[in-house]
Amino acid sequence: MSFPFRLRYPVLSIAIAILFVGSALAQSPVTVKVSGYELFLGYNCVIGSVPATCGTTFSGWTGETSTGGWLKFPGTAQGAWSIRVNYTGQPMFDGSVTIVGGSWQFHFKNGTSLRGTVKNGIVTWPSDASSDLGCGNGVALVNANLSVSGGAPTTLSGCLHDLPKGAVIPPKVWGLFNF
Secondary structure, eight states: OOOOHHHHHHHHHHHHHHHHHHHHHHSOOOEEEEEEEEEEOOEEEEETTEEEEEEEEEEEEEOOOTTSOOOOTTTTSSEEEEEEEEEESOOOTTOEEEEEEEEEEEEETTSOEEEEEEEEEEEEOOSSTTOBSSSSBTOEEEEEEEEETTSOOEEEEEEEEOOSTTTSSSOEEEEEEEO
16 A cells, blocks of 8 residues: 555655654764853852852853863854852862752754753862862862753763952853763
8 A cells, every 4th residue: 555645755754854853862972062151159048948059150152172171252152051050058179069959051053952950069179279170270170960851861060260269250160061
């Protein structure tokens, strides 16, 4: 039995679309390098009866230097991102803060947009301004777990140069979104 001529091409088009979408979802993870700034230090709040800082906002563009460092605007000009985080603890040398929530979004030049929530994470500062955890002297190491609306879990790993307070204005961030 053959399909009527009028149905054959739409059915074939749908089958090809299903194959294309299926293969796109099965692709290996994508890593996007980013750079940017801390735009808002956040405000005092309480999360689960624990004093916290809410709404700390970072924003930027795609790209890092060839050595994995901060890249000035416009970077690679392939997209823009923003993340708002809530955390407990106090930023300080030889300390850390615990990321306890937030939201994020990423808009690519090709029209693709991704967004989701910040689930958890940690920001760890070196013991002093002369110590290095892998991001440079005095620069904090950031690791966060994110969720993607309608997609697989995502991670964010990177660096935050914000201490000593007032010495780096605006504070710089760089790292990797792993989709």
